[in-house]
Amino acid sequence: MRISVIGTGYVGLVTGVCLATKGHQVICIDKQLKIVKKINRMEAPIYEPGLEELLRNVITKGTLVATTDLKSAVMNTDISIISVGTPFRDGKIDLRYIESAAQEIGNVLKEKNSYHVICVKSTVIPTTTDTLVKSILEDASGKKAGEFGLAMNPEFLREGKAVQDFMYPDRIVIGAYDKESFESMKNVYKDFFDAPILKVNLRTAEMIKYTANALLATLISYSNEVAVICEKVGKIDVKEVLEGVTLDKRFNPRVNNQLIYPGMVSYLKAGCGFGGSCFPKDVQALLAFSKELGYFPSMIQATLAINYAQPYRLIERLEEILDTLENTKIAVLGLSFKPETDDIRESPSLVIIKELLAKKAKVIGVDPIAIENTKKKFPQNELLHYSTDYKHALQEADAAILVTAWSDFTKISPQEVKKLMKIPILIDGRRVFDKSSFEAAGVQYIGVGLAEYLQ
Numbered sequence: 233m234r235i236s237v238i239g240t241g242y243v244g245l246v247t248g249v250c251l252a253t254k255g256h257q258v259i260c261i262d263k264q265l266k267i268v269k270k271i272n273r274m275e276a277p278i279y280e281p282g283l284e285e286l287l288r289n290v291i292t293k294g295t296l297v298a299t300t301d302l303k304s305a306v307m308n309t310d311i312s313i314i315s316v317g318t319p320f321r322d323g324k325i326d327l328r329y330i331e332s333a334a335q336e337i338g339n340v341l342k343e344k345n346s347y348h349v350i351c352v353k354s355t356v357i358p359t360t361t362d363t364l365v366k367s368i369l370e371d372a373s374g375k376k377a378g379e380f381g382l383a384m385n386p387e388f389l390r391e392g393k394a395v396q397d398f399m400y401p402d403r404i405v406i407g408a409y410d411k412e413s414f415e416s417m418k419n420v421y422k423d424f425f426d427a428p429i430l431k432v433n434l435r436t437a438e439m440i441k442y443t444a445n446a447l448l449a450t451l452i453s454y455s456n457e458v459a460v461i462c463e464k465v466g467k468i469d470v471k472e473v474l475e476g477v478t479l480d481k482r483f484n485p486r487v488n489n490q491l492i493y494p495g496m497v498s499y500l501k502a503g504c505g506f507g508g509s510c511f512p513k514d515v516q517a518l519l520a521f522s523k524e525l526g527y528f529p530s531m532i533q534a535t536l537a538i539n540y541a542q543p544y545r546l547i548e549r550l551e552e553i554l555d556t557l558e559n560t561k562i563a564v565l566g567l568s569f570k571p572e573t574d575d576i577r578e579s580p581s582l583v584i585i586k587e588l589l590a591k592k593a594k595v596i597g598v599d600p601i602a603i604e605n606t607k608k609k610f611p612q613n614e615l616l617h618y619s620t621d622y623k624h625a626l627q628e629a630d631a632a633i634l635v636t637a638w639s640d641f642t643k644i645s646p647q648e649v650k651k652l653m654k655i656p657i658l659i660d661g662r663r664v665f666d667k668s669s670f671e672a673a674g675v676q677y678i679g680v681g682l683a684e685y686l687q
């Protein structure tokens with residue numbers, strides 16, 4: 233099929249490259265010329281494992297091309313997939329990029345004679361596609377929905393695993409305005425192995441996406457709430473507690489006692505809170521939308537409140553040990569919101585750095601690939617330095633806080649910490665280190681959801 237993808241960020245570029253890899257003819261459109269040029273030079277503008285290699289293949293084969301020219305892209309394709317950003321701004325979801333993409337497509341449809349399907353892939357609050365997008369398209373094109381197709385196909389990929397998640401989806405949700413729209417979208421995904429296709433209406437598809445993200449975020453906050461209770465009681469390790477809970481087959485299905493897939497356990501881990509471009513913004517958007525409807529969703533509100541507090545709890549625990557943070561030097565291990573990405577949007581590390589600086593500590597931010605992005609937010613100065621070398625940071629620091637579980641960091645041994653740090657203090661914000669081995673080596677270890685020695 234001939235497909236245009238509007239917006240080539242994390243979702244749009246992965247979508248375009250993967251669909252081209254599956255044999256579709258794809259045109260990627262972005263407003264930013266520098267992104268378009270990079271794509272055509274076969275350079276991925278974002279860091280995502282495996283993406284650049286696939287990009288090289290599809291550009292070389294001629295099945296993908298990038299442009300800023302939306303008009304010719306829509307004219308020369310049969311389906312347009314909208315994957316522009318939908319940020320949370322001024323207390324609600326900001327749909328301005330969706331509106332302008334719909335307007336631009338609608339203007340082209342006015343002049344286009346053949347049938348064209350418009351599919352929203354961006355995460356949008358329920359009713360966006362069947363009211364806002366539909367009416368903009370109808371007004372701009374002078375046509376009625378039905379004369380053009382309309383679909384909503386939410387994306388469930390995770391950053392860092394985007395290519396794998398897109399190529400091997402657990403499910404494909406297609407919200408469709410009518411039968412023709414659904415059939416066209418089904419053809420887009422005809423070669424996606426046996427992934428179940430769920431056919432729903434447009435607003436159900438939108439609600440599935442929010443419900444999925446809010447549920448995963450709630451599991452994380454639930455784990456973090458339990459972690460606080462464990463810390464208060466003492467001599468209970470939240471990790472053991474959650475392991476004891478999630479060995480239940482209802483969380484982690486096993487056959488002959490072999491785990492088939494790490495199920496909900498992946499989101500039932502205590503830590504320093506969820507970040508990223510989606511969980512925080514989507515849960516906030518769902519909360520705001522629900523309030524607009526006259527319903528206050530207290531569980532969703534609690535999910536956000538717990539997450540807001542979590543990074544500060546690490547600082548409080550550090551203060552308990554050091555008395556004051558003033559004039560101390562703290563190594564923050566990990567800047568990206570999770571490993572395998574250079575994305576720092578809503579990363580807990582940003583809250584931690586800001587709070588440490590507010591308390592007059594000096595900070596060394598350590599990360600293999602996210603330093604440049606972090607510098608844009610917090611420029612380097614006499615109080616804040618960056619390094620890709622954790623050894624150097626540990627040598628300099630009075631304490632270290634692990635925020636992102638990059639494999640470089642999780643491999644750090646107790647002996648290394650003991651050797652490198654003057655007075656070794658390690659706050660484990662992701663619970664990746666073994667408390668007893670670190671303590672045996674003489675490191676003062678503080679883990680989320682774990683207070684005092686276990687007995």
Ligand SMILES: NC(=O)C1=CN([C@@H]2O[C@H](COP(=O)(O)OP(=O)(O)OC[C@H]3O[C@@H](n4cnc5c(N)ncnc54)[C@H](O)[C@@H]3O)[C@@H](O)[C@H]2O)C=CC1
Nearest residue numbers: 239240241242243262263315316317318329333354355387
């Ligand atoms: N990042 C992720 O892991 C996931 C994101 N999503 C959703 O997908 C959507 C996109 O997210 P990201 O890819 O992270 O956004 P992004 O911010 O990385 O990329 C959006 C791109 O759209 C371009 N753009 C905006 N308006 C345009 C227009 N009218 N014409 C052409 N290009 C335009 C921007 O220049 C930018 O490059 C959001 O709704 C997000 O919630 C869904 C699942 C996963």
Ligand SMILES: O=C(O)[C@H]1O[C@H](OP(=O)(O)OP(=O)(O)OC[C@H]2O[C@@H](n3ccc(=O)[nH]c3=O)[C@H](O)[C@@H]2O)[C@H](O)[C@@H](O)[C@@H]1O
Nearest residue numbers: 387388389390391498499500501505506507508510569570
């Ligand atoms: O809509 C989206 O954008 C995407 O949001 C998440 O994907 P992503 O944000 O890339 O990353 P996750 O791996 O889900 O992690 C999100 C955050 O939760 C944190 N997390 C995760 C699991 C956990 O147990 N504890 C925890 O704090 C991670 O460190 C990270 O900060 C969802 O997992 C995707 O399905 C969804 O498509």
